[in-house]
Amino acid sequence: MSNSLTTSDPVRSPRAIVEASLKRRYAAERGFRLLGASAVVLGLGFVLILFLSIVSKGYTAFFQSYIELPVSFDAELIDPNGALREGDLDATEVARELRSVNFLKLAREALRAEFPDVSGRTQRRNLDALLSPGAPLQLRRMVNEDPTVIGTERSVRLLADDDVDMFMKGRSTPILRADGTGVATLEGDLTKIGNAVAVQVSDDALFPLLEQARSRLIAKADRLTRQQAGLQRTRDDQTALLEQPDLSADKKEEAEREVARNERDIDRLETKIQALREEARGSDELVLSAEAPSFLLRINDGLIKLIALEPDRARGELLVPPASAMPAEAGTWQTLELTTPQDARRLNDQQLAWVLQLQHEGLLSKRFNVPFFTNGTSREPELAGIAGAVLGSFYTLLLTLLFSFPIAVGAALYLEEFAPKNRLTDLIEVNINNLAAVPSIVFGLLGLAVFINFFGVPRSTPLVAAMVLTLMTLPTIIIASRAALKSVPPSIREAALGVGASPLQTRLHHVLPLALPGMMTGTIIGMAQALGESAPLLMIGMIAFIVDVPQGFTDPATVLPVQIFLWADSPERGFVERTSAAIMVLLAFLILMNLTAVLLRRRFERRW
Amino acid sequence: MSPSLLLLIILAAMALAYHLGRKRAIGVAGGVAQINRLHSLPAYYGYYAALWVGLPALLLLLFWVGLQEHILTALTIAELPPEMTAQLSEGQLSLLTSDIRNLATGNITAREISPEVQAAAAHYQRLSGLASVSLWSLTGALALAGMAWAWQHTTISFRARNRVESILMIVLILFSSIAILTTLGIVLSVLFESIRFFQKVPWTEFLFGTKWSPQIALRAEQVGASGAFGAIPLFTGTLLISFIAMLLAVPVGLLSAIYLAEYAPRKVRAWAKPVLEILAGIPTVVYGFFAALTVAPFMRGLGESVGLDIASESALAAGLVMGIMIIPFVSSLSEDVINAVPQSLRDGSYALGATQSETIRRVIFPAALPGIVGGVLLAVSRAIGETMIVVMAAGLAANLTANPFESVTTVTVQIVTLLTGDQEFDSAKTLAAFALGLTLFVVTLILNVIALHIVRKYREQYE
């Protein structure tokens, strides 16, 4: 035998080597452990970011802006012959009568009454745009429900347009407010909107504002300079490419074109940057453009948009006429900076001034958004609700459950308890496992080609959606049900068979009840999967734009996840928060279902 | 007179038949006291009767509802003057029939109505009335015949329980075969349409062509109208996004599985696992929204700040979010696999003085590798087939590129784009979606079969 295992050299003895290696190895150990922990933290972090991003985008959708206005229900307009007020019309006749009434006019007049100074088509159109197209529907519903309002004046909370709503939720422009320090005196004709007016201010009180405006210009110039630098890099890359000897003709041509285009853009930016810096440096009055932030002045309950600024004086345009022309003391007037430039906003300065005025007067408020839960979808964000989609999901899920549960339990019962072990049952088993991993969109293709085009099942309906989802969730439920059956010990079967029950009776009376909780858990998980599924439903027409709330299994409908997909695709900003809110509702349902599954499992978990 | 009403009536008739059958059995036996003389419990005679009443009628109803529309339409079309239907294309014909149907059911039609169509609609109405009456009378007759049959067979020696049980067994077998039928349905539906597609576009062009622009096919009369159906850019796009996803999901998923299985204190595991499972339960449309509205703009901004030009529908954003989606999938599969490694191997390693990480890296990981590979293959198959994230966050332009900052498109995106919106069912454009579907199905099927086989073998090894 060799002695090489224990060398005589004490330093090289295994014990010493092991001791010496410990430090390095424990460092590796800690590093590895840290790596594992950070992977878990990363995973959990993603959950957190996902939820935070959705909640922060979506929570505002649960509140909606309303403009509270006195509306006079003009009897002449609504009910010229008095038939409605007499009350002897039936529901359909009332609806027909009301359909021809111009409630839009009623709503608009109510708003215009708030701003009597508004004149001219453009101004009127701008003002009208503050009201949602849903406002007249509100009025019609009011009259429909209670004809006695005709001829009276009522205070009504009318739905505001989504642009107003977005502003109210701080998603249009931030506003920086500052109290004025000196005494401000108004000059000019203060009666008409759009008039040129001037403000004289003591103690150079507008100087801070002027500095602020200049810093914005410089910031913008800096941004453009960075953009220019990017373009220059691209140009240099292209120029370097041109240097290469073996460049094909069309590549060369393309690169040259690219260089030329970049050169042009760089020059254009250069001019702009120079202009901006020049303006910011200038010592005389600063003229504000629509590309820069807007500056408003609130004075004597009126609003003035500032066009040109000097330290002690400003020229402007009247947006909301003030109550008086008296000089305003320090602290009683305010400057407002609307940071997002007018060009980048959906509401212009004039409209924002009205909104600010309504807000100032306490007429504009946010209330809990009931229509979001009771309306079908709409092209207008402020009218769009999830009721249609939720009901569509409900019908679809109900049918899916009715189809899939019996089939899955039956199939599991047969495969686990009765099936002989042969090629065919092996094939079925492999098949089920594979189906569980087939991409869901393929089931959509199946639905389109077989159910819709071959069997003629009506498209876009909960019925066809449920058929597709049944096939999709079957493998999940069958696998779970088989596991549940497998966990029932054979002794139960033997006991039942021993007292003379038939094999089927044994399963139905003894095995199935014991396996049922497990099967139900699997079913709930399968249903949760079906509730969140959207890809295959796109194929079978569930993305049709359907305003009506479905009434049955064969009505055209959409489902919640598909509704989310459709809204996510809509360009209006108002849909972003609604999409997030719809996601929150969907996730709430899903978490509820999963929680039920977990509780069910805990409640009925049995150890044999 | 709707089919659903008929369905309810049949169900009610079944309940009635059950009672009658049961009564009859008791009667045959000679009263409740004598039911021991019967071969089976009276209830089984009731079930027997109910099955005979319900099953034939239900089957008839199912077939009738499935076929009525086709037959009625065919009959109506046959009645139309031949010069009217002769030059119509399939699409126009379906428009015409839907007009007729709408007219017959009292809906508003889109077009102006000719007298021929009016007549056809009347004919259709007549036929459907006739059909409805015959359906009701036929089902009624079937149910009655079934009841009579069961009544006749209710004798003392009749083995009702065995009969009922064998019928139920047949039903169970039918249920089990639905899985096979589904696979068959998938294969047939995508295969037939794909064959029609390959008659228009050679399969070599589809599989090896590098230019994809199916939209041209819309202008049917123009030159070069067939469009370009080279699917290579879609395949590379799909692979690029899946690759990015796996690049994130595999290390994170695997490491967290290792941490949760080997290191985590019981309390941490009790919390972290369900939370990771929440990630797995989030619908893909939510991930799509997250990708399109949060991650993509963030990436773009990040790119801008370091001077990189990242497309707003970059492969990177879609891939990363898809990776996030797949993390829990990889993690839970790997954890199962790691837990299946027998404790004796860990003991053997610890007894030699190995540290925990040495044991994990040099013994457990190699031992679990086959299972992990299987799990990763399943995850790849999932990434390839994932639809909503890419539909919402990846682009439509079929760029042939390996640059993750550029926009690419995927097979699933194209399937959705081709099949949603206005479609002529016969155009190469629509059929291309099925060819893509076939490719997708075949590729994922191969991946799944291999992966499931590996995982199964792995489990058997340690059982």
Next chain:
Amino acid sequence: MNTIADAIAVKPANLTADHLAQDQSTATTLGEITSANPRMICRDVNVWYDDKHAIKNVSLDIGQNEVIAMIGPSGCGKSTFLRCLNRMNDTIPAAKVRGSIKLDGQEIQDRSIDVVPLRARVGMVFQKPNPFPKSIYENIAYGPRIHGLTNNREELDELVETSLKRAGLWKEVKDRLDAPGTSLSGGQQQRLCIARTISVSPEVILMDEPCSALDPIATAIIEELIDELRQQYTIAIVTHSMQQAARVSQRTAYFHLGDLVEVGTTDDIFNQPQHKLTEDYITGRFG
């Protein structure tokens, strides 16, 4: 109390009442627990699994270059005691160990003692052969690699060869070192595991019923091997088979329901047991 409840719970059918009476009186161990040339000294070792008191006040020395056999009926705690000796019980979260265990005078129960070098010094062979799913060569090379015992491939090759030779496996596997360790027969696998343990030059080798999964021929080979290994290593073996204990060991310790009932030279224990329980077990009245 708990003890009695446990005793009744696991009472073999033929265990009579006077066994139970004696059971309570085994608080002290009969025979000589100390060894002339001790390698490991255990005093008052107690182990609990959650609430179950698995080892009660066991004191025992393990002498240099001797084979000590631990015998006793199933569930008597002999394996648990063995696992204390290289702190393998650390891997079981529910296990709690109290008392003093010294290796060459150094307390190993101390939490500050590092289990990694400890386990390199006190190796262990398990009941069921557990070769890693790697090649034969890699199985042996694993230990030296993680500890960094060799500097180059030649040294490693040599170490693998000597380890396999010592385990008496070299002749059988020298031509297929790349074959997976799991492809060997059960007895060969167990010798592979012994070779794997030897490869890191341990001072003490613990064997937990190393032959229970093997056929008689493989068992005989391993027993022969144990006898050879005694020249260089200190060996503690847990065995279910009294014959095996008689064949391979110099000293024998008899465990019963967590108590160390009696310890002495193997000859004494088998020929003139002092305790009634030991005698009953030796003569096959229960176990």
